[in-house]
Amino acid sequence: MDAFYIILTATLIALSCGLLGCFLILRRMAMVGDAISHAVLPGIVIAFLVSGTRDSFWMMGGAALLGIFTTFLIEFFHKRARLQTDAAIGVTFTWLFALGIILISVFAGQVDLDQECVLYGEIAYVPLDLWITESGKVLGPRALYIAGLVLLINISFVYVGYKELLLTTFDPTFAASIGISISLWNYLLMGAVSMTTVASFESVGAILVVALLVAPPATAYLLTDRFPALLAATAALAVAISAGGYYLAAWLDGSIAGAIVTVAGVLFGLAFLFAPRHGLLTRRWRQRRQRQALAEAAAGYRE
Amino acid sequence: MGGAFGEFSGLIPNGRSAGEASQGNGLDNGQPNTMRIAAFLLLLLVFLLGCEGGPADDKADRKLRVVATTGMIADLARHIGGDSVEVLALMGPGVDPHLYKATQGDLGRLRAADIVLYNGLHLEGKMGEVLEKLEQIKTVVPVSRGIGVDRLIDHPEYEGTYDPHIWFDVQLWAEALDEVLATLIEADPANRSYFERNAEAYRRELAELHKWVRQEIKKIPPERRILITAHDAFSYFGRAYDIEVRGLQGISTVSEFGLKDRVDLIDFIAGRGIKAVFVETSVSQKNIRAIVEGCRQKGHEVRIGGSLYSDAMGEAGGPAGEYTGMVRSNVNTIVNALN
Numbered sequence: 001m002d003a004f005y006i007i008l009t010a011t012l013i014a015l016s017c018g019l020l021g022c023f024l025i026l027r028r029m030a031m032v033g034d035a036i037s038h039a040v041l042p043g044i045v046i047a048f049l050v051s052g053t054r055d056s057f058w059m060m061g062g063a064a065l066l067g068i069f070t071t072f073l074i075e076f077f078h079k080r081a082r083l084q085t086d087a088a089i090g091v092t093f094t095w096l097f098a099l100g101i102i103l104i105s106v107f108a109g110q111v112d113l114d115q116e117c118v119l120y121g122e123i124a125y126v127p128l129d130l131w132i133t134e135s136g137k138v139l140g141p142r143a144l145y146i147a148g149l150v151l152l153i154n155i156s157f158v159y160v161g162y163k164e165l166l167l168t169t170f171d172p173t174f175a176a177s178i179g180i181s182i183s184l185w186n187y188l189l190m191g192a193v194s195m196t197t198v199a200s201f202e203s204v205g206a207i208l209v210v211a212l213l214v215a216p217p218a219t220a221y222l223l224t225d226r227f228p229a230l231l232a233a234t235a236a237l238a239v240a241i242s243a244g245g246y247y248l249a250a251w252l253d254g255s256i257a258g259a260i261v262t263v264a265g266v267l268f269g270l271a272f273l274f275a276p277r278h279g280l281l282t283r284r285w286r287q288r289r290q291r292q293a294l295a296e297a298a299a300g301y302r303e
Numbered sequence: 304m305g306g307a308f309g310e311f312s313g314l315i316p317n318g319r320s321a322g323e324a325s326q327g328n329g330l331d332n333g334q335p336n337t338m339r340i341a342a343f344l345l346l347l348l349v350f351l352l353g354c355e356g357g358p359a360d361d362k363a364d365r366k367l368r369v370v371a372t373t374g375m376i377a378d379l380a381r382h383i384g385g386d387s388v389e390v391l392a393l394m395g396p397g398v399d400p401h402l403y404k405a406t407q408g409d410l411g412r413l414r415a416a417d418i419v420l421y422n423g424l425h426l427e428g429k430m431g432e433v434l435e436k437l438e439q440i441k442t443v444v445p446v447s448r449g450i451g452v453d454r455l456i457d458h459p460e461y462e463g464t465y466d467p468h469i470w471f472d473v474q475l476w477a478e479a480l481d482e483v484l485a486t487l488i489e490a491d492p493a494n495r496s497y498f499e500r501n502a503e504a505y506r507r508e509l510a511e512l513h514k515w516v517r518q519e520i521k522k523i524p525p526e527r528r529i530l531i532t533a534h535d536a537f538s539y540f541g542r543a544y545d546i547e548v549r550g551l552q553g554i555s556t557v558s559e560f561g562l563k564d565r566v567d568l569i570d571f572i573a574g575r576g577i578k579a580v581f582v583e584t585s586v587s588q589k590n591i592r593a594i595v596e597g598c599r600q601k602g603h604e605v606r607i608g609g610s611l612y613s614d615a616m617g618e619a620g621g622p623a624g625e626y627t628g629m630v631r632s633n634v635n636t637i638v639n640a641l642n
Binding site (some may be wrong): 002006023052053054056104116118119120121122125130132138146210226236246249250252253254256258259 | 401402404405406407408409410411413414425428429430433436437440446464492564638
């Protein structure tokens with residue numbers, strides 16, 4: 001049952017992240033998850049200074065606020081300062097992270113306060129962190145409900161705004177010309193990303209979330225040229241990576257998050273080499289076959 | 304013409320204009336796929352949530368299983384439980400509890416445990432919160448629970464934020480022993496007298512150790528009794544044994560120390576003529592080495608007095624593999640370097 005809970009939670013989060021990640025990699029904003037994982041630090045410190053506790057509820061609130069603020073700043077610098085998205089992401093999160101460090105060293109140097117120990121959860125403990133009602137009924141792991149809810153919100157969001165998201169991703173000029181607000185959909189997408197990442201950080205930790213936003217969509221991107229197929233392949237990869245990672249961790253008795261990301265990396269490597277159309281080796285084989293066919297044809301012509 | 308149009312509009316979902324349809328059609332194809340997978344998974348979840356519950360093994364014919372977070376706590380449990388318990392520490396030697404990463408097997412170990420002991424006071428960070436919740440379904444005890452709030456070192460500004468490194472005051476640690484004893488007795492009342500006998504013996508050992516540490520530290524001349532370490536783990540030690548303590552980093556081993564902190568500390572070391580600073584086994588030595596270098600540039604020679612066991616014990620079987628050995632090793636290192 002524990003294995004099932006962990007794999008299911010990982011899968012739900014991988015699906016959420018993958019769904020958004022497909023849009024992010026096409027918009028060249030894949031590292032926004034990493035940015036948020038760092039930029040939430042001042043939010044945590046401020047939440048602590050305001051509340052005086054290191055309770056998860058406050059920490060998540062502070063982190064969520066900063067997550068949204070981060071994506072807002074990135075978008076703002078990208079549009080107003082005409083910075084490339086990667087530069088906007090880099091400037092924003094390093095600045096916010098630095099702000100958090102300064103806040104800690106000035107106000108809270110004697111308190112054990114950082115994302116690692118107050119916000120980031122551990123996927124191995126998902127089955128232990130149960131949701132128990134007042135009457136003592138055990139309803140299963142809390143993280144599972146959070147991950148399920150987040151996925152539901154994300155699916156609804158993408159379902160409702162599918163056309164707009166796709167058009168603003170692939171052809172912003174055309175989207176604008178038919179009256180779709182590019183910045184509105186950008187902010188909505190970024191809002192979804194920041195909600196997803198912060199909620200998932202709290203359940204399963206940062207490295208896993210950052211990786212799941214990028215690795216499955218990037219792998220799927222090598223496998224297909226059509227967007228719907230990209231989504232489907234990402235979803236399939238999400239399931240495979242979660243289950244594969246869990247069993248790798250079980251076999252090694254290692255970190256589950258680490259193993260899941262390792263599997264994601266290995267699958268990416270396989271796709272890079274063997275993808276049906278874009279794979280390095282498949283392309284080479286195809287070229288060799290073509291050359292052979294050409295040589296045979298030439299030989300046949302000479303005869 | 305009308306018929307042809309009718310046929311065409313049938314292909315377009317939701318009556319979109321023909322212009323959008325060429326894109327819209329392609330888009331909608333994949334969506335049901337993802338949706339179907341997601342819906343399937345959610346259904347699976349709902350179905351499987353109903354069948355909770357694993358096999359319960361018989362407690363009677365095996366030893367009591369105790370899982371502790373740190374080696375220090377495991378050592379306590381081992382001394383009190385003796386042969387009638389099986390003790391396991393999740394964090395091995397040299398592991399920084401602030402940064403501990405759980406493995407897949409940890410979950411099984413916690414599940415299989417009859418008793419889970421942890422330090423509390425936020426030493427285990429986020430994991431402490433999980434353990435707190437686990438309390439609802441299992442015997443989970445923070446060993447710091449029995450220690451009065453007035454004896455904990457708290458943060459001057461934030462109420463309820465305490466320094467978790469209680470094991471450096473041997474007397475305080477003896478109170479954690481009472482907590483562990485009570486927990487073990489409750490779990491296995493049949494062995495009550497055995498546990499109490501063990502606890503009494505160990506309590507005497509700790510009292511002796513306390514006296515010994517006191518005497519040893521007194522050998523250092525009062526003006527040289529300054530302990531400078533990589534992070535703020537030794538406040539309880541300083542308070543109990545009358546030695547001034549300065550940490551380079553805050554309690555958290557992640558927080559960076561400020562430039563001014565560094566300059567202040569270097570001035571402090573040079574000004575007081577301190578002979579040695581200390582590194583810790585579970586914290587990076589880089590920063591403390593920078594301080595040594597900074598002092599050298601100011602013309603004051605300070606050396607690294609040795610490596611202290613702070614948040615984790617030494618290798619099992621080695622001299623610092625037990626709590627008492629760890630304290631002795633630390634005290635010897637400090638006295639040798641500062642005297």
